[in-house]
Amino acid sequence: MSPTPPRRRATILDVAKEAGVAASTVSRSFTNPGRVNQVTREHVLAVAQRLGYAPNPMARALESGRTDTLALLVPDITNPYFAGVIKGAERAAARAGRTLVLGDTQESVTTEEELVRRLGPAVDGFVLSASRLPDRELQRVAELNNLVLLNRAIPGITGVVADFASGTRQIVDHLASHGHRSAVFLAGPPESWSGSRRWAGLQEAAETAGMTVRRVGPYSPTLEAGAAAADAVITSSTTAAVCHNDMLALGVMRRLLDRGVRIPDDVSIVGFDNIFGSDLCTPALTTLAEHTQDAGERAVDTLIHLGLQRSRTEQSWQLPTHLVVRASTGPCRIR
Amino acid sequence: MSPTPPRRRATILDVAKEAGVAASTVSRSFTNPGRVNQVTREHVLAVAQRLGYAPNPMARALESGRTDTLALLVPDITNPYFAGVIKGAERAAARAGRTLVLGDTQESVTTEEELVRRLGPAVDGFVLSASRLPDRELQRVAELNNLVLLNRAIPGITGVVADFASGTRQIVDHLASHGHRSAVFLAGPPESWSGSRRWAGLQEAAETAGMTVRRVGPYSPTLEAGAAAADAVITSSTTAAVCHNDMLALGVMRRLLDRGVRIPDDVSIVGFDNIFGSDLCTPALTTLAEHTQDAGERAVDTLIHLGLQRSRTEQSWQLPTHLVVRASTGPCRIR
DNA sequence: TTGAAAGCGCTAACAC
DNA sequence: GTGTTAGCGCTTTCAA
Numbered sequence: 001m002s003p004t005p006p007r008r009r010a011t012i013l014d015v016a017k018e019a020g021v022a023a024s025t026v027s028r029s030f031t032n033p034g035r036v037n038q039v040t041r042e043h044v045l046a047v048a049q050r051l052g053y054a055p056n057p058m059a060r061a062l063e064s065g066r067t068d069t070l071a072l073l074v075p076d077i078t079n080p081y082f083a084g085v086i087k088g089a090e091r092a093a094a095r096a097g098r099t100l101v102l103g104d105t106q107e108s109v110t111t112e113e114e115l116v117r118r119l120g121p122a123v124d125g126f127v128l129s130a131s132r133l134p135d136r137e138l139q140r141v142a143e144l145n146n147l148v149l150l151n152r153a154i155p156g157i158t159g160v161v162a163d164f165a166s167g168t169r170q171i172v173d174h175l176a177s178h179g180h181r182s183a184v185f186l187a188g189p190p191e192s193w194s195g196s197r198r199w200a201g202l203q204e205a206a207e208t209a210g211m212t213v214r215r216v217g218p219y220s221p222t223l224e225a226g227a228a229a230a231d232a233v234i235t236s237s238t239t240a241a242v243c244h245n246d247m248l249a250l251g252v253m254r255r256l257l258d259r260g261v262r263i264p265d266d267v268s269i270v271g272f273d274n275i276f277g278s279d280l281c282t283p284a285l286t287t288l289a290e291h292t293q294d295a296g297e298r299a300v301d302t303l304i305h306l307g308l309q310r311s312r313t314e315q316s317w318q319l320p321t322h323l324v325v326r327a328s329t330g331p332c333r334i335r
Numbered sequence: 336m337s338p339t340p341p342r343r344r345a346t347i348l349d350v351a352k353e354a355g356v357a358a359s360t361v362s363r364s365f366t367n368p369g370r371v372n373q374v375t376r377e378h379v380l381a382v383a384q385r386l387g388y389a390p391n392p393m394a395r396a397l398e399s400g401r402t403d404t405l406a407l408l409v410p411d412i413t414n415p416y417f418a419g420v421i422k423g424a425e426r427a428a429a430r431a432g433r434t435l436v437l438g439d440t441q442e443s444v445t446t447e448e449e450l451v452r453r454l455g456p457a458v459d460g461f462v463l464s465a466s467r468l469p470d471r472e473l474q475r476v477a478e479l480n481n482l483v484l485l486n487r488a489i490p491g492i493t494g495v496v497a498d499f500a501s502g503t504r505q506i507v508d509h510l511a512s513h514g515h516r517s518a519v520f521l522a523g524p525p526e527s528w529s530g531s532r533r534w535a536g537l538q539e540a541a542e543t544a545g546m547t548v549r550r551v552g553p554y555s556p557t558l559e560a561g562a563a564a565a566d567a568v569i570t571s572s573t574t575a576a577v578c579h580n581d582m583l584a585l586g587v588m589r590r591l592l593d594r595g596v597r598i599p600d601d602v603s604i605v606g607f608d609n610i611f612g613s614d615l616c617t618p619a620l621t622t623l624a625e626h627t628q629d630a631g632e633r634a635v636d637t638l639i640h641l642g643l644q645r646s647r648t649e650q651s652w653q654l655p656t657h658l659v660v661r662a663s664t665g666p667c668r669i670r
Numbered sequence: 671t672t673g674a675a676a677g678c679g680c681t682a683a684c685a686c
Numbered sequence: 687g688t689g690t691t692a693g694c695g696c697t698t699t700c701a702a
Contacts, residue, residue, distance in 0.1 A: 009456065009479060011695055022673045027697055037671055052479075056456045058393040058402075059695035062678045067393075069453075077437065078418035080611065086412055090439055094446075099453050102412065102437035104425055111429075118404075118434050121344065121391040121679090122457065144344060144387070250615065276415065277612035280585065346679055357689045362681055372687060394679035397694045456695095 010051040019047040030055055061122070069099045070303060071123045072296075073115055075130050077104040079221075079247060080275035081292065085129055085150065088296025096304050098124070107189070109133060120145055124307050127299045128152070132191050148303045150295055152193045158306065159316045160299045162290040164194065167321035168201030169208075171242060171270055171288060174323055176209045179332035180240045180268065186229045186252065187217030188244030195244055198272060202242060214238070219248055226251015234259065239267055239332045246271035246278045246287055253281065253328065264330035274324050283327035291319050345386040354382040365390055396457070404434045405638060406458045407631075408450055410465050412439040414556075414582060415610035416627065420464055420485065423631025431639050433459070442524070444468060455480055459642050462634045463487070467526050483638045485630055487528045493641065494651045495634045497625040499529070502656035503536030504543075506577060506605055506623060509658055511544045514667035515575045515603065521564045521587065522552030523579030530579055533607060537577060549573070554583055561586015569594065574602055574667045581606035581613045581622055588616065588663065599665030609659050618662035626654050 016023040021044060028036045029044040036044075047053075061067040072089045074082040086102060093100035103119065105112035109132050116126065125146030131138060135154050141147055142157050149159040175183060185202055188195040199215055206213040216232045219225040221244055230252040233241045243249035249271030253263055263269055263283055271278060274289035298317055351358040356379060363371045364379040371379075382388075396402040407424045409417040421437060428435040438454065440447035444467050451461065460481030466473060470489050476482055477492050484494040510518060520537055523530040534550055541548040551567045554560040556579055565587040568576045578584035584606030588598055598604055598618055606613060609624035633652055 012697095013695080023695085024674080024697075025672060028672090031697075035671075040671080054452055054455075056397075056695055057453060058396050058456055059678090060697075061393050062391075062397060062680090062695080063697045065678080069457075077412070077421055078415070078611075080413070080415065083413035086439065090441065099450065100438075101454075102439070103435075104421065104437070106425070115434065117389050118392060119436075120389070122393055122404075140387070276413075277615050280612050280616040282617040347681095348679080358679090359681075359690080360688060363688085366681075370687075375687080390681095391679055394694090395681075397679080397696090398681045400694080 009056070010048075010053040012053070012055070015044065015048045015051055015053050018051060019044045027055075067122060067124055068097065069101060069123045070125055070127065070300060071101050071103055071115075071119045072127045072300075073103040073105050073112060073129065073131070075105050075107045075112075075132060077102065080277060081245065081273040082129065083276065084292025085296040085299075088293035088298075089127060089300045090296075091293075092297040092300035092304075096300070098300075098304065100300070105132065107132065109191075113137070116141055116145070125303045127296075127303055129299075130192065130194060132189075146303055146306045148299045148306065150299050153316065156314060158302055158314055160295050160302065161197075161316070161318050162194070162295070162321050163318050164197040164201045164321065165204070167272075167288045167323065168198060169205040170321070170323040172202065172205035172209050172211060174286070174325060174329065175240050175268065175270070176211055178268065178330060180211065181332070182212040182214070182238050183240040183242055184233060184236045184238045185213055185215045185217075186219055186232070186241055186243045186248060187215050188219060188221045188248065190218055192221075192244070194272075198242075198244070213242075217244070219244065221245045221247050223247055223251040223254075226253070227255045230255035230259070230261075233267060234261065239334065240270070240329070241267060242270045244272065246273040246275045246285060249285055249287070249328075250277065250281060253283075253285070263328055265333060268329035268332075270329060279326060286326045286329040287324055288321050289324050290321050295319055344391070345383075345388040347388070347390070350379065350383045350386055350388045353386060354379045362390075393457075401642075402457060402459055403432065404436060404458045405460055405462065405635060406436050406438055406450075406454045407462045407635075408438040408440050408447060408464065408466070410440050410442045410447075410467060412437065415612060416580065416608040417464065418611065419625075419627030420631040420634075423628035423633075424462060424635045425631075426628075427632040427635035427639075431635070433635075433639065435635070440467065442467065448472070451476055451480070460638045462631075462638055464634075465527065465529060467524075481638055481641045483634045483641065485634050488651065491649060493637055493649055495630050495637065496532075496651070496653050497529070497630070497656050498653050499532040499536045499656065500539070502607075502623045502658065503533060504540040505656070505658040507537065507540035507544050507546060509621070509660060509664065510575050510603065510605070511546055513603065513665060515546065516667070517547045517549070517573050518575040518577055519568060519571045519573050520548055520550045520552075521554055521567070521576055521578045521583060522550050523554060523556045523583065525553055527556075527579075529607075533577075533579070548577075552579070554579065556580045557582050558586040558589075561588070562590045565590035565594070565596075568602060569596065574669065575605070575664070576602060577605045579607065581608040581610040581620060584620055584622070584663075585612065585616060588618075588620070598663055600668060603664040603667075605664060614661060621661045621664040622659055623656050624659050625656050630654055
């Protein structure tokens, strides 16, 4: 058997001819039901149905400039952290009758630029989650597109961010309450806005609590990078490590365990993100949770709103965070 | 501050006027570098760059029918199983200079249909992974689009499937070697092609090995559904449970442990997919791994190939599977 | 209420 | 090597 290539799709003209009306009438039947005779409309729709006709979104967009499609770009779609963001964004998009396309920038600035450039004319706007693009570049993107940033704050650009100030305070309070006097921060990629907020918050909270924090790294936010980071923890002779994210934390824990370090007896571990798997591991990971679904929803809602109004006002949001305390943190026992 | 709405994008005419050439020359500079003077081309490209011009894919597609964009649809983008598929598909798409958009069908037939309908004219083809659509519907989709199926076999439609016959044999052999005489299969959604292949393979392999297998369910392929499934395992008084997928298996293990059942001492657990997290949990999960990255790559490569040839020949692929033996399976101790 | 015609941004003949 | 022209499928004035 040899399948044939896709056959030609029915166009508006096919329907018009078949229905014995003009193309514009077919068009109106779909987009402007009020402005066409009820009977005509039903006939047209029936013919369209029979011919399997659906308006070509590309052609429609060419004229109207609108595609009813939104793009959500994430640095690494395989990182479970983004699962919540995606789910939330999808829900909001569906509710508003928009199609959501997802793009994976693969932690690469060039891939992100490329995707924005290629998708730009084909979508009504972007949600850029944890964008790696420099501020300047984002400004340019915002000039050409509707744009909402997730966990990134740039003056003049709408954003939805997690409250890391409060979150890091929760972490520090938690550790301090267990008697820890110092901690290391295992840093992630330097371009990460979240990472810089986390480190800033940690420093400030630590000062308030009378704890000392030191930063090492940067490390890639992956399981694999955990080994190197874990070894740094061991040499640091600290009693607590706060990791850039859960992926790194999971990798750190595995390595520490392999090397005979007990968690949390010898060292407490904290992560960020509360990803799938963070409560599956042993010991279960203490981690700062964001409301990722809410964030995704809020971002898409805001984006749609942006597209609807002509003069845009910047309206940014901060979402709460909360510390999920599990078994990877405990009382300080000076080593 | 109030950001202005996106300003008008530069068109090919803007570039043409600014560069003092015709639109077609600009077009050729981008798509047909050989057929334009080197100097002219460089000048045009420079002007385009300065104006921030990029060809509008919608307009281009309207003419040529090609968008250089491919769509990959998965039932649940948050299921870590699909991470590998996505990565592989992305790699292949990038290599071929195509843009890949991802769609999440949310395990819903209507969402899947809707996405196919809306994205259809905007992409050069689809990879449908673990599609929930009935055969008939897929036939229709294949008439209108280039289409490659992942883990679904339909005569006349190109597909890439995992070798579940071999995989289930490996599972059964593994269990039998540990002295297990019977097992339950905790089934997933009835529409799941993979699920039906797994069950069929299990039955056949069990017969050969002289084991008995029983099927219970269906269960939703989620962590949450694990509780109900686990309880079924307990009443079944069997020594081994093979779960529809790892998500379900993880949920089952958690519940079993909660109820004081020891794994693998009292009951051995096997999953499918080898997802992220399956080696993080305690005990680590024995599971059948597919080569998901290869599958994603192969699917996209095949899809691109489909688009290039006029008369399509069906060329389907079967990819190997291998059992990853971890701590959740062990010797049978009759309860 | 409907039709005719222009045009969205681009590419592909076809000329020159 | 480069310009001119005619659409791709659709929406949207403008007339009728």
